[in-house]
Amino acid sequence: MRRIKFHGEQTTGAIAEHLDITTPGARKHLTALLDAGLVAFEDRGGKVGRPERYWLLTAEAQKLFPDSHAVLTVEMLDSVRTLFGEDGLDRLIGDRERQMLRRYDAALAGLEGLAERVAKLADIRSQEGYLADAAPLPGGAWLLAENHCPICAAASICQGFCRSELALFRQVLGDDVSVERTDYILAGARRCAYRISPASETTK
Numbered sequence: 001m002r003r004i005k006f007h008g009e010q011t012t013g014a015i016a017e018h019l020d021i022t023t024p025g026a027r028k029h030l031t032a033l034l035d036a037g038l039v040a041f042e043d044r045g046g047k048v049g050r051p052e053r054y055w056l057l058t059a060e061a062q063k064l065f066p067d068s069h070a071v072l073t074v075e076m077l078d079s080v081r082t083l084f085g086e087d088g089l090d091r092l093i094g095d096r097e098r099q100m101l102r103r104y105d106a107a108l109a110g111l112e113g114l115a116e117r118v119a120k121l122a123d124i125r126s127q128e129g130y131l132a133d134a135a136p137l138p139g140g141a142w143l144l145a146e147n148h149c150p151i152c153a154a155a156s157i158c159q160g161f162c163r164s165e166l167a168l169f170r171q172v173l174g175d176d177v178s179v180e181r182t183d184y185i186l187a188g189a190r191r192c193a194y195r196i197s198p199a200s201e202t203t204k
Contacts, residue, residue, distance in 0.1 A: 001038060001061055006131060006147045008190055009042070009056040030055055038064075070153035077154055089158060097164045104172045117173055118142045118196055141197035144169075149185050149192060156186060169194060176200075 003018050004010050010018075016026035033039040038061040043051040081089050107124055111117050118134045122144055125132035129150035135143045155161045162184075169179045176199050183193035 001033065001057060001064070004039070004055060004057050006133065009054040011052055011054055015055065033061075037061075073151070073154045074157060077158060081158075090160060093158070093160045093164050096161075097168055100168055101171055104168070108172060114140070114142065114173075114177060114196070114198065118144060121169070121172065137195065137197075139197065141195055143182070143193055144196055145183070145191055145193040147191045152185060159186065162186065162192075166194075169196075 003015060012026050012030060013023055015030065016023045019026060019029075021029075030039060030041075034041070038058055039055050040058050042054050042056070044054060045051045077089065080092055084091075104121070104124060108117050108120050111120055115136070122132040122134040125144075125146060129148065131147040133145055133147070135145070137143050149155065151161055166179065166181055170177075173179060173196065178195075178197050178199050180195050181192065182195050183189040183191055185192050
């Protein structure tokens with residue numbers, strides 16, 4: 001399931017290759033997950049031959065990944081909003097951002113190259129439950145992909161968390177870097193992803 005979570009829908013053959021097992025072995029494993037309600041599939045016709053089967057995670061499977069105690073988080077945010085209003089909620093998000101900025105700045109201290117900084121940021125985010133990875137793009141840019149959102153329940157009722165994290169990335173990576181969100185879970189994407197590029201590239 002982790003393979004599908006990280007890389008999106010997968011064919012039986014791709015999963016077999018990743019696990020280094022036979023295609024029938026992968027199919028047996030996937031059938032067990034299907035019976036458990038953890039995966040679903042779509043059959044898609046190609047240009048020639050039989051349709052190819054693509055496997056994807058169900059909502060039930062998504063619950064198996066870290067959620068940072070979603071129900072409690074939502075209840076606490078509702079209480080903050082009730083007791084202190086939107087201003088109180090904004091102050092809470094701002095304080096969280098400042099604390100994270102201090103942690104991230106300390107972790108990235110001494111790293112000068114963009115590749116090093118993005119790789120370290122992905123490592124930090126993975127440790128926090130975001131299942132993040134970084135991949136190079138043409139022109140010296142990078143794609144930071146977060147395949148899971150442990151604060152999705154909180155973000156769904158207060159998107160200030162999402163704006164705060166984008167602002168955090170921009171502060172941590174510096175003025176010489178442009179950070180733009182390209183994929184957004186709350187807009188229906190399977191993940192959140194960010195294009196990170198040297199600022200000079202965006203002015204060409």
